[in-house]
Structure formats: structure tokens, C-alpha cells
Amino acid sequence: MKALTWQAKRSVSVDEVPDPRIEFPTDAIVKITSTAICGSDLHLYELLGPFLGRGDILGHEPMGVVVEVGSEVTNLAVGDRVVVPFNISCGHCFMCRRGLQSQCETTQVREYGSGAALFGYTKLYGQVPGGQAEYLRVPHADYNHIRVGSDLPDDRYLFLSDILPTAWQGVEYADVPDGGTLAVMGLGPVGQFVARVGVHHGFRVLAVDPVPERRAMAERHGALTYDLTDTIVDELRDLTEGRGADAVVDAVGMAAHGNPGVHAAQSAIGLLPDAMARPLMEKAGIDRMAALHASIDIVRRGGTVSLSGVYAGDADILPMKTLFDKQVSMRMGQCNVKRWIDEILPLVEDSSDPLGVMDLTTHRVPLERAPEMYETFQKKEDGCIKVVLEP
């Protein structure tokens, strides 16, 4: 089959690779019909090379049709249309039973001290072949699927795989009071949905992103938007009676603009041999923390900062004095996709499309064009906000 593989820093290619096969009786094979590129894939493309192997198949936002099931899969049949969540979880362990599927104890990658295995995502998360491919092997298939109907187009459902429940969890964790103000840092695909979920819940949403077309998209869905300027923290404070927002969702993560010195350190590490780079990446505290620091500044005293954006350094320094003095709560983590699906599924099927799932994809192209699309998405060229690939 054809699949998108990682080759080197900023280099991916579409190659012919062996078809996946049933390896355990709990597996299923899904023929992929739509599969998206995520901001998290850009971390693999740019920064996390030391944790990838040449030829690793990327992708964790897929959907398609079941073509084969293992002998112990009881609730899926050939022909079923499914979305595949990006976490691989068992559904019955201590963590899964508590709605913490991203911490699943059956698939945890203990070798690296990580939570649940993820599709298409580095050695730290199990190096499981991903879904930017013609076919995908789905482990624990009884649990790792969201079955959907056959009438509506893929775009209605595809974002259930990751970014929509991620945004939903980000807003839940932000614990915004009724009618309160939610600030959103970053209007990539995740931030777009964070803003829309906030509006849907009746919050005043103030969102920040340096890219004009991303701000325009968020305005269409009811957010007030602001450019990333040197005075942005003061601007938002002025809009909130000088206090700051009740809650902030950081939907940027470690790819933040605004800290050139650190960028140089990260780039240098990206080019070191794996054995040297890995400990540096883990320990050196080289994350770009600009959006997180701004979030801590913008939240009001006693408010909550919720991190949807991914951070991956162990030695980053947080402003503990400010966090303690302002009595800030913080929540974060990979999304527990299956935990939120029952609440979100009726919204994506609603004909009025309250979360605007049909207004996010800017580029829908054949899988063969994935390499150029990684570059376009990363550079935010050609109005690119969300790319969906068709294998």
C-alpha cells in the first residue's frame, strides 16, 4: 500500500510499504477514506526527529471502512464505517474506566514512562504505524473505534479522531464560570474548535493568533480575535475589567512564535545524532514557552489555565511565584478521546452544524500530495488551516 513516511527533519515521502495485517485476534484493518494532518504532526516534522525512525508511518486522525476483523473482535464487522481515535486504549483498565483513555494501563509505553500508545507518534508513544496510509491496523479494535452512519460526508465525522474532542476537553478543563470569559491562545485547528466550543457554551471568547485568515475564520464562528502583539496581555486585561480572563486555553504548545533564542537551540538539537539529542530534548528545557507564559499572564487571579497544546520538555522553568500568588489552577494532557464522544456526536450530525465542522478544511488532496502539504501547513501558506488527505 501507499503510506506517508517520516524520512528526516522536514522530510516526509509517500512510499510503497507492506500492507498491515491482523497481528492479534483483537485487531481490525481499516481502509482509510480520509486522514488529516495535525499540528502535532508538525512537532514530528520539525522537532522530534530523535524519537522517530526513518520509514515510520505518520498520521493519527483517520477514518474509513473496516475490511478485516480479528477472531476476538465482537462488535465490528466488515463494511462498518468508523472513525479511529488517536489514543490506543483498551476500554477496561483502571484508567479507561475513569475516562482517562490517554493513560490506558494496557497500552502505556513503560519503556519511556509514557501514557497510552498513540498512532503514528514516536518511540515515546509506542511507534505504532499511523493512519496517513491506505490501510491501518487498529489494536483493541472492539474499543478503539467510533462507529458512524453512512449518510453524511467524512468531514462531519473526521475531527472526532482528535481535534474536536481535544478542544472539548480543553474547554471542560478550563472550568469557565457560566457566562464567563475564555481566552484562547492560538487559532490553528485545535484553537478554532476551542473557540467554537466556548461560544457554543455561551462564553465570551477572546482569541489570539498572528495569522489573519485564522482570525477571520474564528470571527465567522463568534469569537473576538486579536493579533499577537507585544501589548496583547494588556489589551486582553483591558477587555476584562483589568482582571484578566476567567480561563485560558493554550492551543499553541511548544511551536509558539516569539522566542528566537530557544528556536536556535531546538533547531541545533534537531540536527544532532539521535543518541546525543534525545537526552538533551528530554532534559535541557528547550521548549518554547511563549504561549504558556502569556496564558499565565492573561488569566485572572483564581482562574484556570488549560493546556491543549503539547509541551514535551522536562526541565522547563515555570513562573512558580506568579502561579502561586495568582492562585492559578492548571490542567493539561492528551485528549481522552472516547470520554467526550457521546456529547459531541449529536453536534456533528446536527444539520445546523453548530461547531462548524464543515468550515475548517481548507485543503483536501490525494495522499500523494502529503509531502508538499506538510510544508504548506507548517509555513501557513496558501491560506492553509486544515489539510485532509484522501488515500
Ligand SMILES: NC(=O)c1ccc[n+]([C@@H]2O[C@H](COP(=O)([O-])OP(=O)(O)OC[C@H]3O[C@@H](n4cnc5c(N)ncnc54)[C@H](O)[C@@H]3O)[C@@H](O)[C@H]2O)c1
Ligand atoms: N492535547 C492533545 O490531545 C492534542 C491533540 C491535538 C493537538 N494538540 C496540540 O495542539 C497544538 C495546536 O495544534 P493545531 O493543529 O491547532 O496546530 P497549529 O500549529 O496549526 O496551531 C498553532 C497556532 O498557534 C498560533 N501561534 C503561534 N504562536 C502563538 C503565540 N505565541 N500566541 C498565540 N498564537 C500563536 C499559530 O499561528 C497557529 O495558528 C499543538 O501543540 C498540537 O500538538 C494537542
Ligand SMILES: [Zn+2]
Ligand atoms: Zn492530532
Ligand SMILES: [Zn+2]
Ligand atoms: Zn485501558
